[in-house]
Amino acid sequence: MNTATPSVAQERRYNHQPPSLYVVNAFYDWLVEVSADLAQAVVRDAAAVDAARRHAIAQLLAVESRLLDQGAGAHAAYEHWLTLYAEECAYWIPADSPAPDPRQTISLEFHDRRRLLDRVVRLGTGLAFSQLPASRTARQWSGLEVWSSPGRTDEWRARYSFTLVESRAGHSRVLAGWNGFVLRQIGDRLRIVLKQINLIDNQNPQGNNSFFL
């Protein structure tokens, strides 16, 4: 007989793995606060985060974006990409600017880790016709700013502006905007807790964005 104390997640049998236990009201409250902070029109103290930390964050975000560019050619890139994210993470594309509360209004996309896994597996079936042929992408970003999450020493917030050129089936288009991130030191790794993609045209009709932005 197993006498160890099982965690709550092990105790119950969930039909859908991994269970999404963290997307609760407190998480949404936090998202709304973070979202407002990321979008603030303020001058931040560039020296408040030390150079080594800033470098580590820039490096992580470069890998994040490069792996997504590689996903069209090598599906494994998406699996590596997901390892950059915390177990309890969110990938969020608001349908307006500034981002409305996702409890009140629809987003273009709002995914927890489980739905990101769904999407990676779906793209890997070879039957996702919106990605046959796959979108090849080239992302350029610049203007990275990094600052500490208020009251925390293990968490940082960051944003940069991007353009993303997509080529699919002989047609190219440009997507643009800014991404906001929350990054957290978890054990010995820095991981992404939130990626918020703010498209400049998020109120206007979108094309086939069935790859990851």
Add this chain to the structure above:
Amino acid sequence: MRTTNQRSTLPVPPVAPDPWDDLVQEDRVHRRVYTDENIFAREMNNVFAATWVYVAHESEIPEPNDFKLAWLGTRDVIVTRDEESVVRVFSNRCSHRGASVCREQRGNASQFTCPYHGWRFDNRGQLFGIPGKNAYGPTFKARDMHLSRPAQVASYRGFVFATLNPDAPPLVKHLGNAARYMDAWIDYNGGAENLVLAGTQLFRLACNWKLIWDNAGDGYHVPFSHQSLLVMTHARYGGGDMTYFAEADRSKMSNSALDNGHTAIDQRAEMHAESAWQQQRPQPGREPYQDYVAATYGEQAKRVLDTTVGAGMNINIFPNLALIGNQVQVLQPTAVGETVMHWYATRRKDVDAQVNTMRLRTQEDFPVMGEMDDAANFEECQRGLFNHPEDEWVDMSRHYETGKDVAAEDGIIRGLVTTDLHMRNYYAQWKRLMQANPTLCLARGKL
């Protein structure tokens, strides 16, 4: 000022000789219907002006002086709630030189000032201010210069429709037996007084609007177009959403031909057979939500969970309104080969915040994981139809010769879910409209 409405009648060029019987046959349609710019131009009059077109939901303009931009086909309109809370619809086209007088998607305003020469209109579309008015003479002053209004505007349980055709039958008659399906959908969502649109996802598709409409009643494509979703759902969760479409014609789902080109797919017998909630692919926060509902609603928990997810009906109100799951989809044709699709999410006033949040997380599932596969196929259809002029026909003969489309006890013709009855039914209405020479009127007198 004149006190009676002066109506100007728009010329609708007759098309002769009548090509419509050749273009739209019982079981197939000519490709030109999807690719011909002249046919599109005529559709903007004969379909998107001469019959009732959905323009807005009353919950989008809840307060006096609220407004939103909308359209009848390619015609731009402003929908307002005036100071007396009456819903008004008028053209977003200045009566002076044609510029739009409102350039914001939505807001609250008691008046609109044209940015070009500063002409001012109230939120019923009536002109009340012209800068330098003394420069205009009696001939001008005898003309009605208010913003033009559709001949008829009416609302059915919160859904606002308009038409430029003064001879169009009353809206309830136009909806006919589709109204009972709308009622079922609205009541499933808490009733008209509780349904609120909660934001929109917009997509631009490089295809004719009818390729999207063809699909709106297509119960045949699911296991093929959405194979990736079915394979993924099976691999990750051992089955779930939409698996009952695998052998769709053996299912209890049905496809109904309703009055005036409207149609409905009823999935309820399968989707709601045991639990719609259990069928649903997992949403963010699913497990804590389930616990919350169980703890809060007791014996009602199953019902609350089931009403969080789709209504199990696809109701298509020809030509541009589709009620799908818990969402409201609206088509905006912008050119013969381009359409903007609006997916409105819905909330309910009579449920708590957690339920509404989970409705949104549910509604965000399909657009990125399913709709884009549909869109890719529609765009490929458009390319195929445009690029192969010698291949003339688009087929809609599924279950045309099997004798499976039969009149039920309620008089409605129903077929198996994969029938092309939906296309055959709406195309019959489309042909009637395209053959007609309707009167299109703009009212621009003082209200």
